[in-house]
Amino acid sequence: MKSLIVEDEFSARVFLQEVLSKYGQTHIAVNGKEAVDAVHFSLQAGEKYDLICLDIMMPEVDGQEALQRIRAMEESSGLTSTKGAKIIMITALDDMKNSVAAFWNLCDSYLVKPIDVYSLYDQLRTFQLIP
Numbered sequence: 001m002k003s004l005i006v007e008d009e010f011s012a013r014v015f016l017q018e019v020l021s022k023y024g025q026t027h028i029a030v031n032g033k034e035a036v037d038a039v040h041f042s043l044q045a046g047e048k049y050d051l052i053c054l055d056i057m058m059p060e061v062d063g064q065e066a067l068q069r070i071r072a073m074e075e076s077s078g079l080t081s082t083k084g085a086k087i088i089m090i091t092a093l094d095d096m097k098n099s100v101a102a103f104w105n106l107c108d109s110y111l112v113k114p115i116d117v118y119s120l121y122d123q124l125r126t127f128q129l130i131p
Contacts, residue, residue, distance in 0.1 A: 001129050002042075003027070003051040006035040006066065007090070008058045012113065016053055016090075019117060023130050024050075032061030036069045039085070043077045049085040050129055054107070056091040056098055063089060064098070067105045081106040086127040090115060 001024035007013045008030050020026050027049075029035040035054065042048055052070065056063035067087060074084035088109040089102040099110050109123045124130045 001025075001050045002047065003053065004029060004035060004038055004042075004049045004085075005053050006030075006032065006058070006063065007053070007055045009055070012055070012090070012115075015115065019120060020051070020053075023124075031058045032063055032066030032069075035066045036061065036073070039070045039073055043073060043079075048074075048077075048079065051124070051127070052085045052087045053090050054087055056089060056093055056102070063091065064101055064105060067102065067107055071106045081108075086129065088120075088123060 003020045003024065003026045005013055005016045005026060006029045007016065013028055017026050027038055029038050039049065054063045054067060071081055086108045088111055089107045090111050090113065091098065092113045094112045102110050111119060
């Protein structure tokens with residue numbers, strides 16, 4: 001599994017990296033702009049991400065905008081959202097507006113911080129990314 005963790009908070013990045021690195025290659029982006037760039041380069045190389053954990057509140061480009069750009073890039077590359085990366089929005093924002101917007105923009109899941117590792121594992125199993 002190739003994962004991209006997009007998180008501006010250091011402790012959340014470290015936590016997700018520790019959890020996901022045992023399942024494969026893990027890359028880090030500290031804001032939405034870096035995430036969009038990382039996805040662009042991975043698609044150009046023909047090595048798409050299997051999983052993207054995407055925070056919503058970030059500097060430069062927020063998670064909602066990054067999600068829209070990532071899905072547009074995947075579509076331009078011939079990948080529908082069902083064939084693209086599984087994208088989990090991870091955020092402190094536990095409100096209906098952000099949740100609905102994320103799903104409208106084709107995220108696959110939405111988890112609220114602090115992340116419960118078992119909920120994350122359940123999502124990864126549902127996506128058939130881990131056994």
